[in-house]
Amino acid sequence: MDKEKIKRAVRDILEAIGEDPDREGLQDTPDRIARMYEEIFSGLKEDPKDHLQIFFQEEKHEELVLVKDIPFYSMCEHHLVPFFGKAHVGYLPKGGKLTGLSKLARVVETVGKKPQLQERLTAQVAETIVEMLDPYGVIVVVEAEHMCMTMRGVKKSGSKTITSAVRGLFERDVKARNEAMTLIKF
Structure with missing residues (x-):
């Protein structure tokens, strides 16, 4: 830099x-x-995949792993002002491939630390997990307040933007997706 x-x-x-x-x-x-x-902006020089090592390969766990309410911040690439909120990240492990729970939060953090769009941040978190863990499915939901909508323009303090990215089983199986969404809202 x-x-x-x-x-x-x-x-x-x-x-x-x-x-x-x-x-x-x-x-x-x-x-x-x-x-x-x-x-x-340290995420510009980091690869989020570096955080997703597979720690457990012999576990038989193939049920939902969900880390919710991960606080994050990023910078809107249109105005270079912050947007911030919570990310919820879940995956269905395949073949016992599990990663450390904190690693999911690190992926969110790394992807956020660059000029960003919320929609892209959400998709990049999901794609990183798919690529590194090869799970049955991934679900990422991000809710954020954008200072470009609070400080300027429409000036709507407290408004939230919600984006999601679903991959694999969560795309095809409405029941699985609904279970994850219910746990996120719980």
Whole structure:
């Protein structure tokens, strides 16, 4: 990440909006923003698949594994302001291939740490799990508040956008999908 270029750009933005980047409260802002961007966009240099190692191959568990209410944040690629909320990630293991529960949360975190669309984030989480675990099915539901709708534009604070991605058995079997959705809402 080119932190010096970010610092120059932030300084230019401050000047462009009519601020004095040399005033006391803003002197260190370009550096703070550069360090923050390095952290919140770290997913650009990470592969979410690296988090999904198969830990258990001999388990006989082939029932739903669901981790819900995973907090996350990301940055809207249209406005570069945050969107944040909860992700719910479930999969039906095949052949005893299980991963650590925290690994599902790490996939969400990594996929979110880049300029993003909620729809793409949801699909990328699902596709990563499909590719790495080869389960019978995957379901991902993401609910988020978008600051681009809260701070500007329609200014609808508290409105939530919900997206889902279903793969495998969850696409074909309405009963399985409904079971997972019921547990997510529970």
